[in-house]
Amino acid sequence: MERSRPGAAPTPSPEEEVAAEGHAHGDDVTGQEEEATPVVLKKGPWTASEDAMLMDHVRHHGEGNWNAVQRMTGLLRCGKSCRLRWTNHLRPNLKKGSFSPDEELLIAQLHAQLGNKWARMAAHLPGRTDNEIKNYWNTRTKRRQRAGLPVYPPEVQLHLALSKRCHYDDYDFPPLASSPQLSATTTTDVQALGAGPGYASSRPAPLDLARSQLAATTTQQTAQFLSPPPFSAPSSPWAKPFARNAQYFQLAHSSPVSPSTPTGPVHPAMPDLSLGGHGARAAAAADQSRLPPLSPSPGPRVELPSNQYGQPAPPTSAAAVAAGLALPDHQNAASLEQMLQELHDVIKVEPQALVPASGGGAALERHDCGGA
DNA sequence: AAACAATTCAACCGCCCCAGG
DNA sequence: GCCTGGGGCGGTTGAATTGTT
Numbered sequence: 001m002e003r004s005r006p007g008a009a010p011t012p013s014p015e016e017e018v019a020a021e022g023h024a025h026g027d028d029v030t031g032q033e034e035e036a037t038p039v040v041l042k043k044g045p046w047t048a049s050e051d052a053m054l055m056d057h058v059r060h061h062g063e064g065n066w067n068a069v070q071r072m073t074g075l076l077r078c079g080k081s082c083r084l085r086w087t088n089h090l091r092p093n094l095k096k097g098s099f100s101p102d103e104e105l106l107i108a109q110l111h112a113q114l115g116n117k118w119a120r121m122a123a124h125l126p127g128r129t130d131n132e133i134k135n136y137w138n139t140r141t142k143r144r145q146r147a148g149l150p151v152y153p154p155e156v157q158l159h160l161a162l163s164k165r166c167h168y169d170d171y172d173f174p175p176l177a178s179s180p181q182l183s184a185t186t187t188t189d190v191q192a193l194g195a196g197p198g199y200a201s202s203r204p205a206p207l208d209l210a211r212s213q214l215a216a217t218t219t220q221q222t223a224q225f226l227s228p229p230p231f232s233a234p235s236s237p238w239a240k241p242f243a244r245n246a247q248y249f250q251l252a253h254s255s256p257v258s259p260s261t262p263t264g265p266v267h268p269a270m271p272d273l274s275l276g277g278h279g280a281r282a283a284a285a286a287d288q289s290r291l292p293p294l295s296p297s298p299g300p301r302v303e304l305p306s307n308q309y310g311q312p313a314p315p316t317s318a319a320a321v322a323a324g325l326a327l328p329d330h331q332n333a334a335s336l337e338q339m340l341q342e343l344h345d346v347i348k349v350e351p352q353a354l355v356p357a358s359g360g361g362a363a364l365e366r367h368d369c370g371g372a
Numbered sequence: 373a374a375a376c377a378a379t380t381c382a383a384c385c386g387c388c389c390c391a392g393g
Numbered sequence: 394g395c396c397t398g399g400g401g402c403g404g405t406t407g408a409a410t411t412g413t414t
Contacts, residue, residue: 067399084383119402135381
């Protein structure tokens with residue numbers, strides 16, 4: 001994954017030579033305290049020596065105050081560039097390599113919930129950067145769009161649909177000022193989860209979210225909602241690349257909630273968990289500790305090459321059957337709507353029946369749209 | 373082997389928010 | 394309240410790489 005950058009080469013690239021030239025010039029300028037000639041900051045790929053300078057600076061002075069790096073080290077890079085280089089490439093504990101299936105699923109779920117909030121998504125993926133996630137998502141989205149495939153995996157689509165229904169049928173909350181995407185689901189999620197006032201993030205753990213979606217799809221009866229989830233995260237069909245991708249591919253064009261502009265705003269009913277302004281950034285960090293860390297299963301990536309996506313998908317699949325989604329494409333949308341209607345009715349009529357006496361029902365409760 | 377196309381990803385840019393003066 | 398600087402975020406670009414013909 002980590003490609004060899006020109007700057008990483010031991011021998012100076014032409015650009016590095018230019019940089020060295022500029023560096024000397026800059027030193028001259030500062031040395032003579034000439035006010036006329038501003039320091040010309042370098043752009044483009046970083047060189048190994050620049051990396052070393054930046055790392056050395058951070059080692060001695062810590063992160064932050066990035067604009068001081070140029071002044072203190074003579075590094076001909078603007079503060080922003082230094083910060084970016086550090087956060088995306090130099091800081092320790094960065095995870096390199098391709099995304100694991102678990103990470104991919106998590107990204108899809110997070111994107112469904114947060115939209116293009118890459119930094120907040122990165123907060124849930126230790127060792128991953130917002131830039132990395134953004135690149136991954138954009139590439140993947142472009143590829144899937146080209147193939148006419150839904151951007152989100154089925155369970156995420158279901159969650160979108162559920163959120164939509166909850167939002168439009170039961171609630172008429174005004175959108176919070178911070179984001180028009182903030183839906184009632186967010187509020188009820190927090191309450192259903194028993195979150196206190198100090199609970200900064202209302203976002204359910206994505207894998208729980210997946211469980212709840214499949215639980216909802218495999219039953220039409222209240223009691224079944226209370227059953228243990230059909231799978232646990234590590235053994236999730238989505239954690240198994242082949243099954244996951246089979247399911248993924250065969251639901252092409254099947255979702256009523258497949259976003260038309262995947263990189264744009266998420267579904268209006270989607271719970272944007274942004275707390276707005278100052279709190280949002282603090283919450284991003286706070287969220288990290290609340291999310292159970294994934295145990296990525298580094299299996300082989302089975303996702304088809306981009307040039308294979310255009311192949312027509314069969315109307316059903318074993319995985320879809322298992323998930324209660326085995327429907328011909330043209331029936332999927334209507335049937336899903338019907339299924340959701342039934343689910344909705346159950347929730348509406350017997351809201352108390354959906355709340356288990358003891359734990360284990362968190363996923364369900366999150367979909368208890370009728371919760372106060 | 374070469375040319376071309378497609379893809380990936382590092383880096384930049386502009387905008388925004390916040391804190392401090 | 395206004396201004397300014399620092400920092401963060403999301404969108405975009407373009408060079409490098411990889412795949413295909």
